Amino acid sequence: MKTRYHIRSRHSLRRQSCIYALLTSISVGVISMPNAAYAAGTLAGTDIQNVASATFDTAGGPVTIQSNTVTIKVDELLDVTVSSSDPGDVITSPGQTSNVQSFRVSNTGNGDEAFALTATVANGGDDFDPSLQQIVIDTNGNGVFDAGVDVVYTAGINDPVIAPDQNITVFVITSTPAGVVDTNRANVSIAAAAVTGTGAPGTSFANAGQGGGNAVVGTTGAQSLASGFLAVQATSVTLNKTATILDPFGGNRPVPGAIVTYSLVATVAGTGLLNNLVITDPIPVGSQYQTASMTLEAIALTDAADADAGTFNGTLIRITAGNVPAGQTRTVTFKVLIP
Amino acid sequence: MKMIVQIMAALAALAGASIAAAATPLQLSSDVFVERTISRNDGTKTVVLEKPKMVTPGDNLVFVVRYKNVSTATANNFVVTNPLPAAVTFDGTSDGLEVVSIDGGKSWGLLGNLRIAKENGATRAAQRSDVTHIKWNLNQPLTAGAEGKLIFRGVVK
Numbered sequence: 001m002k003t004r005y006h007i008r009s010r011h012s013l014r015r016q017s018c019i020y021a022l023l024t025s026i027s028v029g030v031i032s033m034p035n036a037a038y039a040a041g042t043l044a045g046t047d048i049q050n051v052a053s054a055t056f057d058t059a060g061g062p063v064t065i066q067s068n069t070v071t072i073k074v075d076e077l078l079d080v081t082v083s084s085s086d087p088g089d090v091i092t093s094p095g096q097t098s099n100v101q102s103f104r105v106s107n108t109g110n111g112d113e114a115f116a117l118t119a120t121v122a123n124g125g126d127d128f129d130p131s132l133q134q135i136v137i138d139t140n141g142n143g144v145f146d147a148g149v150d151v152v153y154t155a156g157i158n159d160p161v162i163a164p165d166q167n168i169t170v171f172v173i174t175s176t177p178a179g180v181v182d183t184n185r186a187n188v189s190i191a192a193a194a195v196t197g198t199g200a201p202g203t204s205f206a207n208a209g210q211g212g213g214n215a216v217v218g219t220t221g222a223q224s225l226a227s228g229f230l231a232v233q234a235t236s237v238t239l240n241k242t243a244t245i246l247d248p249f250g251g252n253r254p255v256p257g258a259i260v261t262y263s264l265v266a267t268v269a270g271t272g273l274l275n276n277l278v279i280t281d282p283i284p285v286g287s288q289y290q291t292a293s294m295t296l297e298a299i300a301l302t303d304a305a306d307a308d309a310g311t312f313n314g315t316l317i318r319i320t321a322g323n324v325p326a327g328q329t330r331t332v333t334f335k336v337l338i339p
Numbered sequence: 340m341k342m343i344v345q346i347m348a349a350l351a352a353l354a355g356a357s358i359a360a361a362a363t364p365l366q367l368s369s370d371v372f373v374e375r376t377i378s379r380n381d382g383t384k385t386v387v388l389e390k391p392k393m394v395t396p397g398d399n400l401v402f403v404v405r406y407k408n409v410s411t412a413t414a415n416n417f418v419v420t421n422p423l424p425a426a427v428t429f430d431g432t433s434d435g436l437e438v439v440s441i442d443g444g445k446s447w448g449l450l451g452n453l454r455i456a457k458e459n460g461a462t463r464a465a466q467r468s469d470v471t472h473i474k475w476n477l478n479q480p481l482t483a484g485a486e487g488k489l490i491f492r493g494v495v496k
Binding site for chain 2: 042046048049050051053054056057058059062063065070072073074075076077110213214218
């Protein structure tokens with residue numbers, strides 16, 4: 001039965017013409033592909049026009065007729081998506097200013113639309129609230145915060161206008177309070193809302209759409225919010241001092257002539273790197289520093305202010321131990337004589 | 340002067356249309372409806388068809404083409420063609436008896452038999468989203484007074 005409706009060989013297609021038709025379809029298919037790239041859909045204000053035609057044979061010959069044309073305009077759909085574009089937590093430290101968090105705001109609607117941006121630093125469920133310094137728009141579009149080049153956002157003044165299916169990068173600049181400790185995290189969020197309006201999907205704003213139609217709220221509610229996190233990396237150092245006495249008689253009594261070996265162990269805790277650790281210790285009153293007795297990590301140091309890490313200035317020893325990763329220790333020893 | 344020419348042209352078009360309507364033995368009309376989901380007070384939802392002036396991407400459209408033989412003679416080889424508006428993705432017909440084109444109306448076939456080129460030179464089966472034209476070959480003679488309708492669905496891209 002169904003074969004009755006298959007295409008009839010009215011034009012008696014030959015094999016060559018079939019191949020020609022296939023080739024033709026191939027080229028058209030490839031050319032038409034870029035149109036499909038519009039994830040946002042048909043642009044607002046586009047007219048959809050439909051007209052049917054019919055051909056038939058009469059006694060007077062073949063006739064072609066057209067139907068009426070139906071025209072529908074495509075409204076503007078208001079949709080937006082915000083996402084964090086940082087690969088993970090943004091590292092900060094106690095008291096640090098100018099933390100930079102990156103977010104992507106995408107216009108998933110089908111018209112040019114301005115979006116109002118709101119950053120929130122006081123979110124629940126985290127350990128601390130940073131202070132908001134600025135929201136900055138990635139004006140030069142390189143995805144990197146360029147202070148003094150990228151433009152600071154002011155609500156209602158320079159709400160970014162985003163073309164359909166396009167996105168922009170927005171930076172939220174914050175500072176971290178001094179009181180935070182290692183592993184503390186902060187939730188920083190940014191919301192984007194269509195300036196034309198937001199609301200439940202389907203909410204319509206008469207004549208507010210691009211191209212003269214209405215603007216209709218899409219599935220996102222025409223607003224979107226995304227969070228990014230700051231994570232504190234902080235180190236702390238503890239110094240432990242012990243003394244070992246060797247008296248002239250082979251014992252360990254603090255008598256004249258005894259040598260006291262002091263051991264200073266600096267332990268770095270937390271996360272990250274402790275920068276520029278310097279250990280100083282005054283020589284106890286009534287004792288005599290033993291020349292060239294300093295060591296750092298069991299390596300002997302000279303007393304002079306020279307290339308090595310140790311100096312003795314006559315009253316105290318000073319050792320610059322450099323940058324120490326968390327979890328490591330630095331051990332310093334020196335010797336004094338009890339006269 | 341230009342305006343007069345335009346008016347003349349418009350009048351000519353009008354006259355032409357009315358003459359054609361009077362002379363043509365067949366009437367053909369096109370309607371487009373959009374499916375709207377209405378929430379009732381009792382919480383249920385119902386789908387209604389509306390005649391829209393405006394649509395948004397993702398809306399489901401129903402196209403209805405009505406035909407009627409208003410002459411006293413039989414029309415043979417009756418074929419209805421509907422080019423798909425560029426902003427609409429084909430979503431099937433109610434009768435499944437159509438042939439389609441994926442190349443702007445140059446070649447025709449059942450959708451399942453058509454193939455489209457991929458960028459790497461291979462081909463893939465054509466999808467509904469590739470369809471550019473829909474055609475019905477009504478192989479039965481359309482007798483005087485006979486009428487019918489053809490329905491297809493589309494989604495606003």
